[in-house]
Amino acid sequence: MDAFILSDISRVLAALALVLFAAIISRWQAVNLERQMLIATARAFVQLIAIGFALDLIFAADHPLxxxxxxAVMVSIAGYTSGKRATGVPQAHRVALTAISIGASLTLGLLIGLRIFxxxxxxxxxxxxxxxxxxxxxxxxxxxxxxxxxEAKRAEIExxxxxxxxxxxxxxPYLKIALQxxxxxxxDSTKTVGLIQLPGAMTGMILAGASPLEAVQLQIIVMYMLIGAAAFTGLAAAWFTHRQFISPNHQLQRDF
Structure with a gap:
């Protein structure tokens, strides 16, 4: 067991060399991303180790609550992150949280209700x-x-x-552009899957020893569910976002 753990640590440290190499290139070319790379790498390590221990406990308990x-924690963090990136949208955090909740609930509900998972x-x-x-x-x-x-089409909208x-x-017309x-x-990722890349779920199963056909079956399900989630979330985000810019009297809001 100890030898297995040491072997895993050595593989992680070996992979870290790639990050250090990228940081050196960033420093050499004055891209100034090396600090962000190292912070992101450290955060990813701590967060993944922490979630690994947490999931061990949760999988063992296997309780619905x-x-x-x-x-709920995942959705909350995703809503906060998405809202932070769209700061120009009024009530951005609330809109993002609502849209992501709808998309995730519908997608997971269908996957479990249809006994796919x-x-x-x-x-x-x-x-x-x-x-x-x-x-x-x-x-x-x-x-x-x-x-x-x-913002760009204000005159046309008014x-x-x-x-x-x-x-x-x-x-x-602008909601359609946003959805696209x-x-x-x-x-695009779904169109090229298997031709340009072997996605994460499929690669993980193959590395874990599953047969390629078993990995393909799971990856097909994953790609289909992600398209569904994108559609549900995109529609909800478009609906709730445009309502932040249009008043109940069908006037374009001025304070954005």
Whole structure:
């Protein structure tokens, strides 16, 4: 057991050499990212070790309340992070938290309700992490793109409102652009999966000793669920974000 642990530590230290090499290049080329690289590396190490011990306990207990608690923490952190990135959107944190909660709840509910995954800690929590992480990225992209589009097209939107269009009608073209922006990365990734890259879930299973066909089956499910999560979250983010810029009287807000 001790030899196994020492072997794992040596592999981690060997992989760390790649980060140090990248930091040296950053320093050499005056990119000034070496400090952020090292901080990110240290944070990732501490956070992953901590979650590893926590998941050991949660998997052993396998209690529904523990599962819900972990998912709630994940959603809260994702909502805060996404809202922080879209600071120009009024009530950004509330919008992000709501959109991510909707996307994650619908996706996980369908996956468990259709018996694709069992409601156990060992299956639900890792899947929830992938769903929520993907939902966070989509939410951020949609919120920021809507803000940019409304700022750039203010005159056109106000003209449409003056001619009698509702708030939703006036911004509808820009909501479509924002949804396209948010969903394009996951769609492009799905188109090229297996041709350019072997994604994380599939690679992890193969490295753990599973057969390639078993790994492929899981990866197909993962890609499909991420597209669904992106759609749910993107629609919710677009709906709640545009309402922050349009008043109940169908007027464009001035204070943003």
């Amino acid at each position: 523990a599962i819900f608690l972990i998912i 069992q409601f156990t800690a060992q299956e639900t929590i890792p899947i929830a992490g992938m769903v929520i992480g993907n939902s966070m990225n989509v939410c951020t992209l949609v919120m920021r793109r809507i803000q940019d589009e409304i 003209a449409a409102l003056a001619l009698g269009a509702t708030g939703r009608q006036a911004v509808a 922006s948010g969903m394009t990365p996951i769609i």
